[in-house]
Amino acid sequence: MYEELRAEVARLGLTDVEVDFTGCHGFCEQGGLVVVEPEGIFYTHVGVADAREIVDAHLRQGKPVERLFYRDPVSRQAVPRYHEINFYKKQQRIILRNCGRINPEKIDHYIANGGYQALRKVLLEMTPEQVIEEVKKSGLRGRGGAGFPTGRKWEFGRNVCADKKYVICNADEGDPGAFMDRSVLEADPHAVIEGLIIAGYAIGADEGFVYVRAEYPLAVKRIRVALEQARARGFLGKDILGSGFNFEVQMKEGAGAFVCGEETALIASIESRRGMPRPRPPYPVQSGLEGRPTTINNVKTLASVPVIIERGADWFASIGSEKSKGTTVLALSGNIANSGLVEVPMGTSLSTIIFDIGGGILNRKRLKAVQTGGPSGGCIPARIPHTPVDYETLTMVGSIMGSGGMVVMDEDTCMVEVARYFLSFTQAESCGKCAPCRLGTKQMLEILTRITQGKGREGDIDTLFTLARTVKETSLCGLGQTCPNPVLSTLHYFRDEYEVHIKEKKCPASKWQRLPRRPLRK
Amino acid sequence: MTSVAERAQEIVSNYKGKEGVLIHVLQDIQGEFGYLPEEAVRVVSEELGISLAEIYGVASFYSRFYFVPRGKTIVRVCRGTACHVRGSGRVLGKLEEGLGLKSGETSPDLKFTLETVNCVGCCALAPVVVVNEKPQTVLNPDKVIATLKRSGNGGQD
Numbered sequence: 001m002y003e004e005l006r007a008e009v010a011r012l013g014l015t016d017v018e019v020d021f022t023g024c025h026g027f028c029e030q031g032g033l034v035v036v037e038p039e040g041i042f043y044t045h046v047g048v049a050d051a052r053e054i055v056d057a058h059l060r061q062g063k064p065v066e067r068l069f070y071r072d073p074v075s076r077q078a079v080p081r082y083h084e085i086n087f088y089k090k091q092q093r094i095i096l097r098n099c100g101r102i103n104p105e106k107i108d109h110y111i112a113n114g115g116y117q118a119l120r121k122v123l124l125e126m127t128p129e130q131v132i133e134e135v136k137k138s139g140l141r142g143r144g145g146a147g148f149p150t151g152r153k154w155e156f157g158r159n160v161c162a163d164k165k166y167v168i169c170n171a172d173e174g175d176p177g178a179f180m181d182r183s184v185l186e187a188d189p190h191a192v193i194e195g196l197i198i199a200g201y202a203i204g205a206d207e208g209f210v211y212v213r214a215e216y217p218l219a220v221k222r223i224r225v226a227l228e229q230a231r232a233r234g235f236l237g238k239d240i241l242g243s244g245f246n247f248e249v250q251m252k253e254g255a256g257a258f259v260c261g262e263e264t265a266l267i268a269s270i271e272s273r274r275g276m277p278r279p280r281p282p283y284p285v286q287s288g289l290e291g292r293p294t295t296i297n298n299v300k301t302l303a304s305v306p307v308i309i310e311r312g313a314d315w316f317a318s319i320g321s322e323k324s325k326g327t328t329v330l331a332l333s334g335n336i337a338n339s340g341l342v343e344v345p346m347g348t349s350l351s352t353i354i355f356d357i358g359g360g361i362l363n364r365k366r367l368k369a370v371q372t373g374g375p376s377g378g379c380i381p382a383r384i385p386h387t388p389v390d391y392e393t394l395t396m397v398g399s400i401m402g403s404g405g406m407v408v409m410d411e412d413t414c415m416v417e418v419a420r421y422f423l424s425f426t427q428a429e430s431c432g433k434c435a436p437c438r439l440g441t442k443q444m445l446e447i448l449t450r451i452t453q454g455k456g457r458e459g460d461i462d463t464l465f466t467l468a469r470t471v472k473e474t475s476l477c478g479l480g481q482t483c484p485n486p487v488l489s490t491l492h493y494f495r496d497e498y499e500v501h502i503k504e505k506k507c508p509a510s511k512w513q514r515l516p517r518r519p520l521r522k
Numbered sequence: 523m524t525s526v527a528e529r530a531q532e533i534v535s536n537y538k539g540k541e542g543v544l545i546h547v548l549q550d551i552q553g554e555f556g557y558l559p560e561e562a563v564r565v566v567s568e569e570l571g572i573s574l575a576e577i578y579g580v581a582s583f584y585s586r587f588y589f590v591p592r593g594k595t596i597v598r599v600c601r602g603t604a605c606h607v608r609g610s611g612r613v614l615g616k617l618e619e620g621l622g623l624k625s626g627e628t629s630p631d632l633k634f635t636l637e638t639v640n641c642v643g644c645c646a647l648a649p650v651v652v653v654n655e656k657p658q659t660v661l662n663p664d665k666v667i668a669t670l671k672r673s674g675n676g677g678q679d
Contacts, residue, residue, distance in 0.1 A: 028646025177603030179643030214586050215642055217655060255545055256586030258640065272544035274583040290542075333604035333645035340646060371603065407603045407645075421606055425640065431583075 001032055004051035009059065017059050023187020023222075025100030026341030027087055030070060035100070040082040043068040073337050073359045090357050092319065093343045094327045095143075095303045099187035104222050107229040110190040116235055118306035122198050123243035126309075131202040132158060135305065137313035139325030144170055144261075144298030145373065145402040146478075147324070147391040150305075156285045157203035157295035165205040166294040169196050169302055171212045171219070172266060174258040175374025176425060178405030180329040181299040183341050185212065185219035188303065189226035193249065195302030197235065198309065200247045203295050208249040211266055214256055223251050258429035262477045263288075263296045265431070276431045277477035298403065300329055321347030324390035324401075334371075334407040335362045344389070351385040354408060365410035368509075369493070373402025375422045375429075376482030378489025379415065398489040400482065414509040415494040416501050419487045420448035426483035437480030440471035444487060456502035464491065529554060530562035534569040544572060548581055557588040593628045593635035595670065597621070600650040600657075602641030610649040613663050614638065617651070620667035634670065 005019045025033050030044035034054060041064050043054060050068055057063045069078040070085055079085050093099070102109035110116070122131055136151025157165065169192060173181035185192060196208045210227075212220050227249055230236045238246045252270050259265045260275040267289050269275035288294025304326060308316045317325050324346035330353065333339045337359030344353060350370055354360070361367050367382040372389075378399035380387055387393055391401045409418065427441035444467050447460050468484035468491075475481045491498060500508050533550045537543040547570070551562050558581060567574045581587040599605075599614045618624055621634055628635040644650050644657045651660040653670070660666050 028644075031646070173643070174640065176601065176606075176641035177645055178641070179645055182643040215639060253549065254586075255549065255584035257584050269545065270542065272542045272546070272580065274580050276583075331643075331645060333648065334607045339604070339648075374603070405603070407607060409607060413607065421603070425601075429640075 001034075001046060001048050001051050004048050005034070005055060008052050008055040012055065012060055014055070014059055017055075020103045022100050022102060023098075023104045024183040024341060026096060026183065026343075027085075027338065028340040029338050033100075034068075035082060036064075039064075041080055042070055042082040042085065044070045087338050087340065087342075087357055087359070090352060091343050092327055092345055094307055094316075094319075095184065095191075095300050095329050096341065096343045097188075097307065098191060099183060099341070102188070104187050104189055105225050107190060107226070107233060110188070114310065115190055115306070116194055116233075118309035119194050119197055119235060120241055122201055122309055123241050123245055128158060128202045128204060131198065131309070134313045135202070135308060138308045138316040139313075139320075139323075140301065140304055140308060140316065141324065141391065142298055143300035143304070143328070143403065145376065145400060147401060150297065150301055153285065153295060153297070154199065154202050156283075157205075157293060160286055160293040162293050164207075164292050165203055166289045166292060167196060167199045167203060167205045167208045168266070168270070168289070168294060168296045169208065169210040169299060170261065170263070170266060170296050171210055171216075171223075171299050172254050172261045173213055173216075173299070173403065174261045174429075175376070175403055175405045177331065177333055177371070177407045178374055178403055179331045180341060180404040182213075182216050182219050183331075184299050184303055184329070185216070186222050189219075189222045190230065191303040191306060192299055193223075193226055193230055194235075195297075195305035196249060197240070197247050198305050199295065199297060199302060201245055203293075205295070206246050206248065208247065209270060209289075210249060210251045211260075211270060212251060212253055214254045220251070220253055227251065257431075258425075259431045259477070259479050262479060265477070266296065267294065274431075276433045277479075279476060300404070319345050321345075321388060321390045323392055328389060328401070328404060330389070330404045330406045332358050332406050332408065335365065335410040335413070336360070336408040337362055346390040347388040347393075349386045349388055350380065353389065353406070354385075358408065361408065361410050363410075365412065367408065368411045368413050369409045369415065369418075371399075371407040371409060371418065371486075372405065373400035373482075373485070374405045375426045376400055376478065376485055377402045377405075378485045379409070379418060379493065380489075381493040398485070398492055400485065412509050414452070414507050415490045415497050416448065416452050416507075417509075419490045420445065420452050422486035423448055423483070426479065430479065430483075434474075434476040434480060436471045436474040437476065437483070440467050440475075440480070441483060443467055444471070444484070448487070451498065451501045452507075454501070454505040456498075456505075458502070460502060461491065461495070461498055524561060526555070526559050526561045527565050530565040531569065534566055538569065544570065544577065544580055545584075548577075548587060552587060556592050557590060560589075590628065591632060593632050595633060596635045596637070596652075596654055597670065598637050598639045598642075598652040599625070600640075600642050600644075600648070600652065601638045602643075602645060602648070602650075604645035604648040605641075605650055608648040613649050613651065613660050616663035617667065620663065621670070 032046045034043040140150045141147040257275045260269045265275040265277040284294040329343045369379040423445040427445045432438045472484045623636040647659045
């Protein structure tokens with residue numbers, strides 16, 4: 001389609017038009033998307049054949065093509081402009097500030113939008129301590145899921161004495177149903193690199209790594225291009241911007257192991273070993289890659305840093321809820337009208353995200369539950385739709401903020417099957433090093449499979465509870481410690497469904513059921 | 523020396539004397555041959571001074587390393603949560619049936635490999651099947667099977 005637009009513009013000899021590509025706009029449901037600036041006219045579901053019409057009618061004759069306008073799913077009204085669409089109107093885009101607005105393979109676009117200004121300010125006007133102070137004051141917390149305060153992590157990193165330190169960008173986004181990091185890396189790779197250089201300066205590291213998941217070939221390519229361009233412009237290398245600060249970044253590609261998102265496993269993988277976690281302490285910030293102090297941050301955390309430096313900690317801290325500052329990027333998917341990438345202030349309610357931005361449930365079904373945090377998270381039932389999305393509240397209701405996956409489930413979804421699905425994932429991805437995780441996930445999976453097959457026994461629920469608690473409390477790393485969450489949260493909110501499966505040998509929901517709605521004949 | 527061993531030697535020579543490069547070397551070798559031929563792995567072992575046991579230990583830990591030749595067309599069914607909720611289990615079953623392969627298997631004529639992937643991050647397209655790195659929405663698996671069999675080129679039309 002892009003080629004077709006270019007060819008058509010060339011054919012008609014339109015000289016005041018530039019056709020370019022961008023990274024993801026986030027509104028995946030409506031793709032392919034074309035935006036005509038400066039008016040901000042937003043075309044959806046554009047195919048190759050439509051490209052010609054857009055060029056001829058809109059660009060040449062100034063008559064926008066109404067047929068391709070976005071239509072509000074509720075009112076059925078056409079909404080021509082980007083900023084008037086509900087999906088975008090209720091979002092606040094900080095981390096995704098450049099996504100869909102710049103060509104990610106052109107560093108000039110990033111710079112023209114204020115890129116690398118923060119780096120300039122940091123290197124020439126601020127001491128590392130001032131940078132850390134600013135990040136601390138902003139209240140930024142790790143966007144990888146655990147929510148550890150970034151400024152404090154950097155301070156630990158700074159205060160460790162060593163002749164060599166490392167910083168790593170964790171881009172091993174492994175949660176199924178999560179694509180936030182992929183979109184940021186593909187649409188705005190320089191923001192992540194700028195954040196990583198600033199992190200390196202603050203901590204006193206001269207070398208950084210970006211560890212990218214192998215399943216994301218386009219992200220790998222964009223990071224590679226961006227690193228070359230940053231190097232050519234002198235944002236990487238020796239004596240950056242004449243400040244005397246040296247910093248180099250290498251990219252490492254993963255090889256398909258979910259557990260490598262865990263920081264000690266990630267380090268093992270960078271060192272070309274089996275990606276198995278080790279007990280902490282020592283924490284990587286004390287002893288990480290090659291035994292040297294290593295600070296690891298998530299993609300979105302790093303992408304937030306340049307904005308904090310530019311616009312100030314107070315501005316950032318004014319957004320969000322009391323303990324969770326700034327915005328959160330969510331990958332909205334599942335049985336929802338508007339699948340896509342959504343960025344909202346922390347503390348925005350689930351109902352705003354699902355109904356106002358997400359456009360509600362597909363096929364006029366009812367909402368049953370929302371799953372956040374992937375295999376480490378839990379299911380939040382529809383009866384608490386006003387739950388604010390922030391670290392504390394989601395943990396309180398038995399789920400976690402996680403890295404931002406949000407899968408919406410409708411009334412036909414069997415919750416026992418959801419738990420079984422996640423367990424089959426974590427069981428397969430468990431590295432096998434510690435017994436609780438290796439054996440516990442297997443046992444839980446067997447019981448859940450049995451229940452979904454109508455062979456559940458009296459006492460299965462109690463056994464599940466015991467196993468889940470044991471695995472949660474005694475596993476070595478985050479994978480094991482959090483993998484019982486899908487089981488515990490569905491048991492807590494949907495225990496009746498488990499009971500119907502076990503006692504009546506039937507499934508109260510209708511989808512992907514292995515059991516018919518009527519009881520099985522013995 | 524065979525051509526596989528020679529090529530492997532060339533690849534390893536780019537990394538000699540560097541630390542922690544095993545995964546890179548294996549990725550390059552797989553990029554060249556499509557899998558990790560034993561002959562090539564033996565070269566890596568000798569050149570880098572790492573035991574075969576250790577190399578296979580590392581390689582078998584990761585799901586993206588393969589030890590047998592793979593099909594010309596690689597069909598990967600996404601088993602991410604969004605795809606699961608939108609019925610990827612059924613899609614996988616149909617593809618297994620239609621291609622006569624279980625997930626993880628390659629057809630004896632090396633035309634097709636069928637496998638699953640945890641999530642490719644294209645959740646709006648769910649349920650997703652990736653045919654030779656190209657993701658597509660698959661609502662009707664029978665149609666994909668027919669295209670795959672007809673063209674053998676990965677069903678890309």
